[in-house]
Amino acid sequence: MMTNQVNSGQLAASFRDPSGFLFSRGGVLYRQVNRKYEQEYMLLMESGLYEKLVKAGLLIPHVEVDPLPVGGEMAFRVIQPERVPFISYPYEWSFGQLKDAALATLSIQRRALKAGMSLKDASAYNIQFVRGKAMLIDTLSFEIYKEGQPWVAYRQFCQHFLAPLALMALKDIRLNQLLRVYIDGVPLDLASQLLPWTTRFNFGLLTNIHLHASAQKKYAGEEVKSRGGATFGRQAMTGLIDSLDATVRKLNWNPGGTEWGNYYDITNYSDAAFEHKKQLVDEWVKRVNPALAWDLGANNGIFSRVASSNGSFVVAFDIDPAAVEQNYRQAKGEKTENLLPLLLDLTNPSPSLGWANRERDSFGSRGPANLVLALAVIHHLAISNNVPLPQLADFFAETGKWLVVEFVPKSDSQVRKLLASREDIFPNYTREGFEAAFKKRFTIHHAADVHESERVLYLMEGK
Amino acid sequence: MHFAPLPYLDPGSGSFLIQLLIAVLLGLAVAVRASWSKIKGWFGIKPKADEDDDESSE
Numbered sequence: 001m002m003t004n005q006v007n008s009g010q011l012a013a014s015f016r017d018p019s020g021f022l023f024s025r026g027g028v029l030y031r032q033v034n035r036k037y038e039q040e041y042m043l044l045m046e047s048g049l050y051e052k053l054v055k056a057g058l059l060i061p062h063v064e065v066d067p068l069p070v071g072g073e074m075a076f077r078v079i080q081p082e083r084v085p086f087i088s089y090p091y092e093w094s095f096g097q098l099k100d101a102a103l104a105t106l107s108i109q110r111r112a113l114k115a116g117m118s119l120k121d122a123s124a125y126n127i128q129f130v131r132g133k134a135m136l137i138d139t140l141s142f143e144i145y146k147e148g149q150p151w152v153a154y155r156q157f158c159q160h161f162l163a164p165l166a167l168m169a170l171k172d173i174r175l176n177q178l179l180r181v182y183i184d185g186v187p188l189d190l191a192s193q194l195l196p197w198t199t200r201f202n203f204g205l206l207t208n209i210h211l212h213a214s215a216q217k218k219y220a221g222e223e224v225k226s227r228g229g230a231t232f233g234r235q236a237m238t239g240l241i242d243s244l245d246a247t248v249r250k251l252n253w254n255p256g257g258t259e260w261g262n263y264y265d266i267t268n269y270s271d272a273a274f275e276h277k278k279q280l281v282d283e284w285v286k287r288v289n290p291a292l293a294w295d296l297g298a299n300n301g302i303f304s305r306v307a308s309s310n311g312s313f314v315v316a317f318d319i320d321p322a323a324v325e326q327n328y329r330q331a332k333g334e335k336t337e338n339l340l341p342l343l344l345d346l347t348n349p350s351p352s353l354g355w356a357n358r359e360r361d362s363f364g365s366r367g368p369a370n371l372v373l374a375l376a377v378i379h380h381l382a383i384s385n386n387v388p389l390p391q392l393a394d395f396f397a398e399t400g401k402w403l404v405v406e407f408v409p410k411s412d413s414q415v416r417k418l419l420a421s422r423e424d425i426f427p428n429y430t431r432e433g434f435e436a437a438f439k440k441r442f443t444i445h446h447a448a449d450v451h452e453s454e455r456v457l458y459l460m461e462g463k
Numbered sequence: 464m465h466f467a468p469l470p471y472l473d474p475g476s477g478s479f480l481i482q483l484l485i486a487v488l489l490g491l492a493v494a495v496r497a498s499w500s501k502i503k504g505w506f507g508i509k510p511k512a513d514e515d516d517d518e519s520s521e
Contacts, residue, residue, distance in 0.1 A: 070507040150478075151482065207485050216475060217477065218474065223476070237486075239486060239488075243485060243489050
């Protein structure tokens with residue numbers, strides 16, 4: 001993985017935390033625990049909290065590494081966490097994924113309180129999907145709970161989880177993209193303005209978003225001294241976490257009504273064509289046997305499952321929030337551990353973001369994949385988005401070693417629809433033109449006409 | 464309107480105060496719930512097992 005790195009292999013995403021940092025050595029990811037964090041780390045490990053969280057699938061398991069690969073005066077321990085097969089970000093998650101990440105965070109906080117600890121941050125970026133479950137990957141997120149103190153991560157929880165979930169469920173599903181702009185979560189005054197006025201009748205949203213936003217504005221920069229009775233007891237903390245949990249659980253969004261939600265009902269595919277396509281994909285996936293496969297334009301993941309059932313870890317990208325949601329629900333329901341559905345606009349994939357553009361990796365830098373599936377997407381990129389075929393070939397060559405790609409000719413009814421309302425400025429968009437462009441970057445191993453259709457499926461290997 | 468970003472991991476004064484407000488309201492609710500289960504206990508209705516110890520995160 002070509003993750004962003006600063007000096008000595010230290011990863012740029014973890015520079016803020018004085019408790020420790022992530023670094024990589026020889027392709028293995030480690031996390032240094034600093035001396036400063038000794039007490040907290042020992043409490044996490046010895047109170048049984050670590051074990052409970054790992055058992056519940058809420059915290060990434062790790063092993064302590066001895067001897068320390070780096071050492072240094074600051075080092076207390078070095079741990080090696082289980083490798084996350086693919087790092088994803090909240091602006092790439094569907095509604096259900098963000099909701100599960102929020103509930104996981106609250107569930108962790110509840111268990112932590114019982115063990116005398118508390119989460120010191122509630123960043124959505126600390127959650128990753130591992131073996132199909134939303135899991136905390138930052139082992140150093142815990143602090144020792146001091147009764148009377150409020151939850152230090154409360155504002156972050158509201159900005160990273162509650163505000164975007166409420167906006168997605170109650171205003172517009174696409175508002176999750178605000179997370180791409182606001183890296184520390186949606187500002188609450190903005191969320192408060194955008195949410196429907198009626199959300200003020202929802203106790204959880206009234207208090208945690210609307211009143212919270214007003215209080216932030218009113219008391220900005222003022223020093224708040226806790227006076228006699230104004231401490232925040234354990235019962236208050238439990239009440240707060242329960243209230244957030246109930247508020248999040250009540251937010252729901254159901255797929256449907258978006259562009260591709262019912263895509264397979266409106267395709268021009270016959271059953272025979274569909275089956276033949278599946279069979280070809282299955283055959284070629286078995287041949288390539290990729291560890292990591294990316295399905296670009298995966299829709300609800302029918303072909304991704306062909307690859308995942310062969311043992312590959314598959315990231316199933318689609319632009320449609322409904323398709324990604326459906327895919328996630330199915331994967332969750334079937335407890336599929338090696339399939340990760342994500343939201344992605346291929347014409348504008350996730351960029352590098354954050355401090356010095358190094359905190360969050362771009363789509364491209366999280367690759368390349370061993371195999372890319374690009375089924376029924378070429379016409380959208382070439383015709384709807386005007387990308388010339390040679391540039392498409394370059395893009396796919398940089399994205400993966402092997403490529404299973406479907407060419408959809410102009411005579412295909414779907415392409416005719418795309419061309420119906422515009423001038424045909426694509427003289428090279430022919431089977432010959434496609435092959436000529438892709439041969440510059442790939443060796444074509446197979447080209448198969450899909451039964452009962454005009455489409456061609458290719459297996460190619462990057463040069 | 465202020466645009467200054469709040470410090471990293473600083474709950475901020477507003478976030479602190481709103482937690483106190485919610486605490487007052489919800490601390491009450493928790494207390495009521497606790498005594499309610501005690502009352503139910505008198506009638507032989509057992510409280511549910513501690514769900515966090517065996518629940519898996521959804």
